[in-house]
Amino acid sequence: MQIDNNQLLRFTTAGSVDDGKSTLIGRLLYDSKSIFEDQISAVEKTSQQKGIDGVDLALFTDGLKDEREQGITIDVAYRYFTTPKRKFIIADTPGHIEYTRNMVTGASTANAAVILIDARHGVIEQTKRHAYIASLLQIPHILVCINKMDLVDHSEEVYNKILAQFEEFSSKLYIKDVRYIPISALNGDNVVNRSENMQWFKGSPLLYELETLHISSDINKIDARFPVQTVLRPQRDEFRDYRGYAGRIASGVYRVGDEVIVLPSGFTSKIKSINAGETAVEEAFAPMSVAMTLTDDIDVSRGDMILRKNNQPEASQEFDVMLCWLNNKSAQPRAKYTIMHTSNEQKAMVKEVVYKLDINTYQRINDDKDLNMNDICRVKIRTTKPLMVDAYKNNRTTGSIVLIDENTKETVAAGMIV
Structure with a gap:
């Protein structure tokens, strides 16, 4: 299979707190030699000041100085790097439940999602939430990285157990391609280079998988x-x-x-x-x-x-949307918004909240119609003029919308047309 050297791959990372996302991204950048010498020197100096032997890889992805000093990473951080085979954009999103909106934002244009699981803890609620959001956003490729294998003696049995846990619940989701990789981001096992400690694993390291994902086949070539x-x-x-x-x-x-x-x-x-x-x-x-x-x-x-002429989207003024509420302020009943759909801009309103979704249990909530930050829900939207829409599952571009507050001009919600 021929990979276009200029082809861009966007991928998002997701995991629970302390699962090692920052360390993993730092390892990818460091081992693929995608970091400038002055950055390496600065991180080495900071690592020494913190009393850390070697390089604290997580520092390569901590964007703001204040965040680094507090020891937390918030919001969505975008990182760029290039290898001889491909260009990459990473959307690093927080794992906390209160940052669901950030994962939705970071993953909305992703070709792939890297989901981290701590080998000591296995599949937890946050893992399921991240997998569900990846499914909701129709991300074509999921790379499940079972991290910290060095802390479970590089056990094949532990790896197989977690793989079975993930497959059990993900089989109910709409995910096309799932791949599993046992890694140690801290030590570099199966990140850029193949692990000597897990020779039982016959698959490829993470970077090789990212470099060779065939993403051109993910584009809808039928509907013009x-x-x-x-x-x-x-x-x-x-x-x-x-x-x-x-x-x-x-x-x-x-x-x-x-x-x-x-x-x-x-x-x-x-x-x-x-x-x-x-x-x-x-x-x-x-x-x-x-x-x-x-x-x-x-x-x-x-x-x-x-x-x-013989292949047209639906022209509609009313349609159902799976919506993620992004704004700090709650939605006002029947409030007017500006809807952005491709290059079209119209006035719109949320006519009805059909149900909200508990993304930890996948259960529908029918008796709560309030829309608050991080809520994911199914709503009916009505526009002043018809929009040419496709279902999101068929076309991620013509099947997506954003809502903008007419007064503040803030983006308040993003949605996938059902």
Whole structure:
């Protein structure tokens, strides 16, 4: 299998408090030589001041000085590194239950999730919560890292027991691909290099798995969805007649000559040209950013969607959403919000809270309709004008929305269309 060296992999990390996420990420960065010399020197100096022999790997991921001094990591920290095979963005999210919203935020665009389990404790409630959120967000690949194997004598029996625990409950979730790796982030076993202490494990180290995940197959190539972000009308004389429609292809493939329909207007035309930057191409596919021209001079504006005539999303003013409430302030009954869907922006309201979800037990709560921070719930949303929506399970781009408070302009919720 050929991996594109420029292909970007986004992955999120999740685990309970003290499961070793910061140490694991530090080990990935350190052993893959993705850290500058001055960073290494600074961390070595801080480690010595703390009385630690060697390097405290967790310091590589502690973003703010105040957090580091308190010994805690909060919010979502994004880290970037590159190996010869791939580029990576890590979303490091806290494990505390009160930071559910941060995991949802960090995982929303992830291709993979790395879930850490302490080998001494096995599967706990927080493990189940993280797995459920990964399932809810349709993250295609889950890498379960059973950490601190050095503290259980690198026991294959302990590893197999935890693997069976995870499989027992995750089989009820919608997860496509689960892989298990026994590791010691502190000592580097099976993180970048294969472990000499666990030769019974025949799988690959974590970094190899991340470098070789085949993520192009996760993109919806069937449903052609092109939300228009802007209309290009150059002022230069030689481009006076040019009218291009620019945006990022959400899914599917577009070719010059394809018959298309523009929604919500319903006008039809054919694709005249496609440009990726300054290069003319015959075809384009998700997630490319392109500019298209059409053979007919029709009215197209930001928020419209260019589609195939025989494959259209549902145009709806009312739909169900699995919503995560992100804001410190509770939702007000029937309050008005701005809804953002692809490049479209409309007025909307939460018409009804169908049920809330206890993400520790997966049980529905039917008698509590208040929306507070970190709540995950199923709601009915009504918009002033129709949106072209797909179910999130079919299309993560056209199936997702965010709600913005009209007064404060704060993002208050993110949701997946059911």
